[in-house]
Amino acid sequence: MRHFLDFEQPIAELESKIEELRHLSDADEINIAEEVERLEVKSDRLLRQTYGNLSPWQKVQVARHPERPHSSDYVSGLIEDFVPLAGDRVFAEDQAILGGLGRFRGRTVIVLGHEKGGDTDGRVKHNFGMARPEGYRKAKRLMELADRFRLPVVTLVDTAGAYPGVGAEERGQAEAIARSIETCLEVSVPLISIIIGEGGSGGAVALAAADRVLMLEHAIYSVISPEGCASILWKDGSYAEQAADALKLTSADLAKLGVVDQVIEEPLGGAHRAPGEMIEAVGDALEPVIYALASEDRDNLRAMRRRKYLNIGKKGLG
Amino acid sequence: MNWLTNFVRPKIRALVGKETPDNLWEKCPSCEQMIFHRELETALRVCPHCDHHMRLGAPARLEMLFDEGSHTRIELPQPTADPLKFRDRKRYTERLKEAQQQSGESDATIVAHGQIEGMSAVIAVLDFNFMGGSMGMAVGDALIAAARLAVLQEAPLITITSSGGARMQEGILSLMQLPRTVIAVDEVKEAGLPYVVVLADPTTGGVSASFAMLGDIAIAEPGALIGFAGARVIEETIREALPEGFQRAEYLLDHGVVDMVSHRHELRATLVRLFRLLKDRSPAAEVVPLPEAGVAVGDSSTGSAAGKEAEPAPAAEAAPAPVPDATPVPPAKED
Numbered sequence: 001m002r003h004f005l006d007f008e009q010p011i012a013e014l015e016s017k018i019e020e021l022r023h024l025s026d027a028d029e030i031n032i033a034e035e036v037e038r039l040e041v042k043s044d045r046l047l048r049q050t051y052g053n054l055s056p057w058q059k060v061q062v063a064r065h066p067e068r069p070h071s072s073d074y075v076s077g078l079i080e081d082f083v084p085l086a087g088d089r090v091f092a093e094d095q096a097i098l099g100g101l102g103r104f105r106g107r108t109v110i111v112l113g114h115e116k117g118g119d120t121d122g123r124v125k126h127n128f129g130m131a132r133p134e135g136y137r138k139a140k141r142l143m144e145l146a147d148r149f150r151l152p153v154v155t156l157v158d159t160a161g162a163y164p165g166v167g168a169e170e171r172g173q174a175e176a177i178a179r180s181i182e183t184c185l186e187v188s189v190p191l192i193s194i195i196i197g198e199g200g201s202g203g204a205v206a207l208a209a210a211d212r213v214l215m216l217e218h219a220i221y222s223v224i225s226p227e228g229c230a231s232i233l234w235k236d237g238s239y240a241e242q243a244a245d246a247l248k249l250t251s252a253d254l255a256k257l258g259v260v261d262q263v264i265e266e267p268l269g270g271a272h273r274a275p276g277e278m279i280e281a282v283g284d285a286l287e288p289v290i291y292a293l294a295s296e297d298r299d300n301l302r303a304m305r306r307r308k309y310l311n312i313g314k315k316g317l318g
Numbered sequence: 319m320n321w322l323t324n325f326v327r328p329k330i331r332a333l334v335g336k337e338t339p340d341n342l343w344e345k346c347p348s349c350e351q352m353i354f355h356r357e358l359e360t361a362l363r364v365c366p367h368c369d370h371h372m373r374l375g376a377p378a379r380l381e382m383l384f385d386e387g388s389h390t391r392i393e394l395p396q397p398t399a400d401p402l403k404f405r406d407r408k409r410y411t412e413r414l415k416e417a418q419q420q421s422g423e424s425d426a427t428i429v430a431h432g433q434i435e436g437m438s439a440v441i442a443v444l445d446f447n448f449m450g451g452s453m454g455m456a457v458g459d460a461l462i463a464a465a466r467l468a469v470l471q472e473a474p475l476i477t478i479t480s481s482g483g484a485r486m487q488e489g490i491l492s493l494m495q496l497p498r499t500v501i502a503v504d505e506v507k508e509a510g511l512p513y514v515v516v517l518a519d520p521t522t523g524g525v526s527a528s529f530a531m532l533g534d535i536a537i538a539e540p541g542a543l544i545g546f547a548g549a550r551v552i553e554e555t556i557r558e559a560l561p562e563g564f565q566r567a568e569y570l571l572d573h574g575v576v577d578m579v580s581h582r583h584e585l586r587a588t589l590v591r592l593f594r595l596l597k598d599r600s601p602a603a604e605v606v607p608l609p610e611a612g613v614a615v616g617d618s619s620t621g622s623a624a625g626k627e628a629e630p631a632p633a634a635e636a637a638p639a640p641v642p643d644a645t646p647v648p649p650a651k652e653d
């Protein structure tokens with residue numbers, strides 16, 4: 001059973017009607033076929049209309065859609081011979097961030113990605129994609145490994161944020177994030193980040209201070225969740241919709257601000273309606289970027305990355 | 319001064335009622351004793367009764383660290399105000415204007431250079447009074463300016479942090495100050511210059527997750543709240559009461575996050591000691607001879623000792639290596 005978002009209800013109704021008609025066998029076959037076709041056209045149009053005009057708050061819902069492809073889906077779809085690598089070598093293995101070595105369209109890469117998990121067990125195992133310090137320390141370790149072996153790094157960003165917990169703070173959550181950002185900025189290999197779902201604050205930028213930041217059309221990337229922002233600035237969490245507007249967290253706004261370098265279009269009705277298509281589109285967008293960056297001079301790469309971040313924010317929304 | 323607190327206070331309180339004028343007396347939030355304002359300022363806002371470190375404004379911080387308080391502020395870049403045209407219940411531009419009028423500063427950072435015990439230093443200090451010391455473009459730009467000044471002057475960089483985190487009203491651009499400030503302090507480190515962080519109350523969120531946690535040396539002020547996530551958020555997430563002293567400086571020291579907790583009155587002396595050690599790394603006159611290659615040194619490594627030029631040659635009858643601390647450590651708690 002497909003999971004429909006609140007604003008998708010009209011689409012859901014149409015789709016269930018189509019399903020219903022398809023299962024009717026005793027009525028006039030030709031009429032049914034015509035009716036199904038008519039409804040399909042209508043549903044398609046509605047989907048196009050809805051998804052062509054998503055509000056920032058609706059995009060927040062889409063970005064968090066449970067059926068949206070997660071990092072592990074991109075890894076299985078795009079990376080061959082994937083060898084997962086685990087552990088921070090200090091305290092633990094944090095499954096909120098997956099990492100490993102693999103081959104992307106012929107080229108060996110290091111992949112890092114927040115993993116939210118697909119079902120209840122998975123979500124618990126991966127702590128809903130909210131990493132603890134060990135996750136960021138593993139990321140740092142694997143980026144350094146990539147640097148040593150001159151391998152491009154691809155990071156997939158999909159997290160509500162770093163995990164707020166007692167142990168996480170005790171083990172230096174802030175330090176781990178800071179160090180991970182520092183490592184992103186220090187490595188002399190291509191670093192490409194793709195915001196595939198939710199880019200939640202420090203926990204996201206810890207993997208995304210990259211040469212190129214690609215972002216899926218309906219993904220979001222923000223300094224704070226709209227709910228958190230509303231409860232602090234409006235002193236009322238129910239203003240999340242207004243906060244989502246004010247924060248400018250959509251791919252279109254972020255591209256204007258120069259925070260995101262490239263927006264990857266999603267299949268009609270969002271990535272969750274056609275995961276396979278989405279994953280291929282991400283691969284197709286990634287390939288030329290890696291290719292171009294891999295031919296850059298190593299020192300130059302690092303210098304350009306720094307320059308890019310030092311210049312961010314100078315142009316505003318225009 | 320005890321006679322003032324113990325004797326005069328009740329009378330004054332009786333006179334002015336519940337409200338004590340700010341300019342005369344201040345109540346210590348920790349021990350609740352009334353402290354004469356001038357006495358408190360002389361003590362750099364450290365309670366003379368219980369040693370509680372109250373928040374100290376940015377200008378006072380510069381004065382207390384530089385020789386005779388003398389320093390030169392640098393002019394800071396003025397980034398685009400309100401890049402997102404942000405509005406919550408109030409316009410961001412209004413909030414900004416209010417903060418500017420109240421503080422007389424253009425944003426939450428002051429950058430100054432001067433001498434500390436005759437050694438040049440650059441200090442960037444965040445002021446919590448300015449919108450909670452929150453970090454937006456202006457703070458990021460100030461940190462970059464401070465770092466470049468340090469490199470130019472071949473001086474150490476000290477940052478003094480007190481901030482609630484990123485400035486939400488600048489949205490994603492405030493988040494982008496995490497990488498930007500990390501680049502800034504790395505420029506200092508790459509120039510071979512020391513970068514020292516003084517973590518004051520409070521240092522949380524995006525500021526803690528960037529330049530504040532990357533010091534070569536991390537010094538925390540006693541009792542300072544330091545952490546990434548807010549205590550309330552954590553409590554709501556784990557649905558448990560937080561441990562005693564959670565996210566306080568001493569707690570962080572126990573958990574290995576900071577090098578030391580330094581009393582505010584000792585801070586300057588601590589910095590001086592550190593800078594001297596890092597500046598004058600070898601005896602001025604004689605060159606210390608290298609130990610012969612292949613001779614067991616300390617950890618009995620067989621490699622060449624060439625990399626350890628500053629290390630004195632080991633005595634013939636070296637004391638036995640210290641036994642690692644055998645104190646049992648309680649198992650780390652999982653979240």
Ligand SMILES: [Zn+2]
Nearest residue numbers: 346349365368
């Ligand atoms: Zn006190």
